[in-house]
Amino acid sequence: MLGIIGGSGLYKLENIKIRDEVYVNTPFGGPSSPVIIGELEGKRVAFLARHGKDHSYPPHLVPYKANLWALREIGVNRVLAISAVGSINKLFRAGDFVIIDNFLDFTRKRDSTYYEGKFSAEVEGNDEVARLLREKKVVHIDVTEPYCPQVRNSLMDILEEKHFKYHPAGTYACTEGPRFETAAEIRMLEKLGADVVGMTGYPEVVLARELTMCYASLCVVANPAAGISGYRLTSKEVLELMAEREENIKEVIMELILK
Numbered sequence: 001m002l003g004i005i006g007g008s009g010l011y012k013l014e015n016i017k018i019r020d021e022v023y024v025n026t027p028f029g030g031p032s033s034p035v036i037i038g039e040l041e042g043k044r045v046a047f048l049a050r051h052g053k054d055h056s057y058p059p060h061l062v063p064y065k066a067n068l069w070a071l072r073e074i075g076v077n078r079v080l081a082i083s084a085v086g087s088i089n090k091l092f093r094a095g096d097f098v099i100i101d102n103f104l105d106f107t108r109k110r111d112s113t114y115y116e117g118k119f120s121a122e123v124e125g126n127d128e129v130a131r132l133l134r135e136k137k138v139v140h141i142d143v144t145e146p147y148c149p150q151v152r153n154s155l156m157d158i159l160e161e162k163h164f165k166y167h168p169a170g171t172y173a174c175t176e177g178p179r180f181e182t183a184a185e186i187r188m189l190e191k192l193g194a195d196v197v198g199m200t201g202y203p204e205v206v207l208a209r210e211l212t213m214c215y216a217s218l219c220v221v222a223n224p225a226a227g228i229s230g231y232r233l234t235s236k237e238v239l240e241l242m243a244e245r246e247e248n249i250k251e252v253i254m255e256l257i258l259k
């Protein structure tokens with residue numbers, strides 16, 4: 001099943017029938033919201049609101065491990081994460097979509113792995129991941145190519161068909177937040193090769209990989225990053241742009257469910 005991690009409101013997708021609202025408890029605590037199970041033309045889809053139903057979890061306090069584990073428990077094997085980003089690359093403009101293909105991690109204090117060796121959680125299940133955790137293994141996963149090429153290709157096809165402006169690749173820098181960056185931090189990230197900046201893409205991407213789920217992220221440029229436009233950043237600007245793009249985001253999601 002496809003899982004969507006996004007802002008609240010997505011369960012209001014037109015044409016999608018809501019089948020269930022599941023409250024999952026996990027060995028890593030509760031997820032930020034119940035998981036909504038929907039159906040479109042016989043295909044099932046799961047939705048999870050990253051920041052909670054009422055947007056009460058700031059980026060640095062999102063229960064990322066519980067969220068990914070909850071999706072896995074429900075049977076999700078493909079994940080599409082929707083994220084607002086600031087643009088660092090000057091070719092990326094507000095409103096553009098970006099199908100990111102790599103990341104730089106600048107977070108500081110996030111719980112970012114299930115594999116904690118002898119400190120690993122007690123979990124149930126017969127699959128490989130559950131076995132490795134139960135055996136308290138030390139595991140190093142490969143993230144050379146962190147985002148799922150199949151979902152990325154599907155997104156490219158959809159965005160192409162819909163004539164939405166998009167960039168087929170980009171490096172995402174994840175900062176700790178919740179404050180926005182300084183102009184100097186953005187200059188540093190630019191020198192290091194980042195195209196966009198956000199606060200929620202990490203550790204989601206690596207946790208999904210640890211659980212062997214195919215994960216891709218569709219980013220929406222909400223604003224020029226700090227110091228690029230010369231004016232101050234506000235969350236209002238980010239939310240307004242996301243609201244403007246909401247219909248387009250929903251269209252992309254519906255097409256992906258059907259693929």
Ligand code: HPA
Nearest residue numbers: 084085086197198199225
């Ligand atoms: N910085 C970090 N996160 C963001 C931004 C930004 O400029 N815009 C949207 N999310």
